[in-house]
Amino acid sequence: MLMMNPQTLSLRALLFLGLWHSGRRSLASAPDLQAPPKKIAVVGAGIGGTATAFFLRQEFGPGVKIDVFEPGSVGGRLATVKMGDYEYETGGAVIHPLNLHMKHFIEKLGISARKEVPSKMAIFDGKELTFEESDWFIINFLRLLWRYGFSFIRMQMWVESIMDKFMRVYQYQQYGYSFTTVERLLHAMGSDSFLTLMNQTLEETMISDGFSQVFLNEIVAPITRVNYGQSVRISAFVGAVSLAGADSGLWAVDGGNKIVCSGLLYHSKSELIPARVTSISVKARPSKTGPTTSYYEVNYADESGSAHALYDIVVIATPLHQGKSDITFSGFSPPIPSHYPGRYHQTVCTLVHGMLNTSYLGTSVPASEFTVSEILTTDSKGSDINSLSSIDPIHITPDYKRPPASQTKVWKVFSPQPLSKDQLNEMFLSRDSVSETRWLAYPSYRPPHRKTPPYILHNRLYYLSAVEWAASAMEMSAISARNVALLAHHRWHGQVDKINQEDLHTRIRGEL
Template sequence: MTGSDSGRIGIVGAGITGAATAYFVSQDRSAADVVVFERNEDVGGRLQTATIGDRTFEIGGKYLHTDDPFCMGFVEEFDLNRADPLDVTGSDPPAMGRETTIGIWDGESFAVNLEDSLFSSVGHLLGSYPLSLYRLFQEGSALEEQLGELSEQIAAGESVRTVTELTEKWGMGDWCRRTAREQLTDAGIAEQCIEEVLAATTQTTLGQEPSIHAFGGLYGFLSMGASGGDPFAIEGGNATLVETLLDESAADVETETAVQTIERETDGYRIHHDDGTTAVDAAVLAAPYERTDLTFDGVDAPPERPYHTNHLSFVAGTLDTNYFGTESIPDLVAAADDPDVPFTLLASMGSVEGVPGTLYELETPTEPTKDLLSRLFTSYEVVASKSWQGFPRFDPGIDRPPFELADQLYYPNAIESLMTSMEFSALAGRNTATLISDANV
């Protein structure tokens, strides 16, 4: 690290990316003056929960994984309790560690119907896809190895200025230029395996089909448990991690303070916001530019990315077995890549105090119609719902914004052109703090 030990750093956005950036800047520069602007009342960004009856569920960034080096490092350093994402009010084993039946619905029948987790029944799937699942795991393992090297070197002080530099430097460029279908077909993986197993994992984790870039497809596969890491949430909600990082950074956090303009000045930037203006030596846009009303004065704005919209509904009721043609409906139903399937995920959340019947999580591309709900359920009540633009479209070959928009102006959210996850956000925060130090701000 070559930077000075002080300077004023302004960060726009108090989600996991902004909080991680503030924390790492404070670790590198003990005398730095860090101010974080957040337009909402609470910090956390897309890390949000919903309380229904006697349980509190993660509804934004649901899972961390025990093999995520940055986030697990935070959990251990700050002694945070791990919890079940299906109820973050207490410390319990992770939800996906329970015995859960999993099915892949192709619109007519369950292409796969397993009595345990998708990745513990390898023998069953290999019977359907000779060698294909083995090869899929090989591809996933290769990506996992590259990600391990990436995390280790970024943590040690390596830095990159663009997403393309990152993917090329750590051998992931081809995975970002090609679709998951193309990459995996060339790896000898059967089309049926791609359209059923891979599609189900990308639909469930990202809400997108295997025409996304191969990096996204394989990362979705890993995040469903193929890497072997255990998924979990943080007791009290994953936004607790953001609160902790901001507390540890000693940053001045200005909530309910929207930023209108970042203006370039002779020596640094001026941030125009609801409460006036703030002069800073370096400015950091940690929020997705596309989801702000922010303008830039004196520098170019980053290219905009199309965002994927997903609708999340919590539905209390009784499933209609006639829709699925069987009495044995799995606990978690993931959709195959078929436009005739009107949902991406249907998962039983079990019994909840004060809620009639069983509570289900239903994820759909648009708000579910009464007709769809009547087809899926014999009786139902929508008890909570939310529309998300949680992920950019992970299309191959798109114009990806850089991490460094101009001298002393940084955009760690550019990482979302590659992947959206708490772990990648933390990595981008570490990278940004290194860029700031290396620039001698």
């Protein structure tokens, strides 16, 4: 949908990938560093937790033992479901072309992007299709120009201006800089402008920038609904991330995005402990050679019972919010809450192997000629669903062709609530199988922005998932993982000059 100049994208990506591969200054080789920690625990094996293990290994070297606790499947909210002979994505499905951490991961792990299958988009208001993409770019452009003027181009420029600032984080991390709070991280990227975006709704921001309410209702809202299941009243920052997620060039991993997580886990040489962490407490141990040392006792439960282990550093990479975690903290002063304020938003993912009832969409086009594969929805009373899409398997064979709507195939429906049989009967002429996954997928983003939980919960206890309250996305988790690994390293070794530095953009530009 949102079209950026591919030459601009590739040039920018090459620049930052060049910075990435030039190699960060080797902090671990400095002669004044103390001995590395002996044991580190990471709680959670989603993209955030496994990326944290990867970056911790990079920072602390081969000597430290890293344990990753995960009671479920590795991958977390990156998940697949098998229907018939094939597997399909049910969680995080697409990656932006400028997500440099994710690009680096697949290069490092030797995996590849999935083959792209061309798709066409339409917008549904609950009664009929209000917009349908043509196979011809010029026709799409003229249709949009006629109804919305130059709003699409202006939206592209607005998102790109935010992306330009966002991309600074890769430079900062390349040079080893880290931040103690999400707000400080955002401020380093976009100064006060990003914090302002956190405290305004997307609607308020875009209206003040001259976009029409019609454009927001008919184009912007369908994008926020498919990406975050919420309206244009989400924060402007996560709204910008959502609009970037409607860009061209989006990609996915061949074999499923979750294999990045298992690959990072393997590459980090971490030990996966299939157990649920129940509590974390701080323990003081006297030292024979110096002052009293504190450790963290991680208590966990698996099929064989309960156990515990002591760690020098602990990173929590699972949300500490109601419905997402039941970890308790004891012995901390000030106390650490088990749940932070705010709630996670439910999105239900329903996969249906069946034949679509195209008349449900208010179209008279015969199913054999209906070639739309992505149907977004407006924020209207008639829309019971957030989106409807024809999806492809996680591995695309060379001879694969997406079946037409007149044939049985797999459709993915996002909705705020589980679909009833009556709703499914209305949407599909026939159903061979149905798979439902209920996700507490991302926070409910309602400005004004409340202060995000800190990255540092205690001296050497870190909270990775704080970043989700700015925006929930695979790359945001990877950026947060890099930040936490750097932060843990610098604080362990007392390198305060690498933490919370201001005016980094000007400083690094001078060094370059």
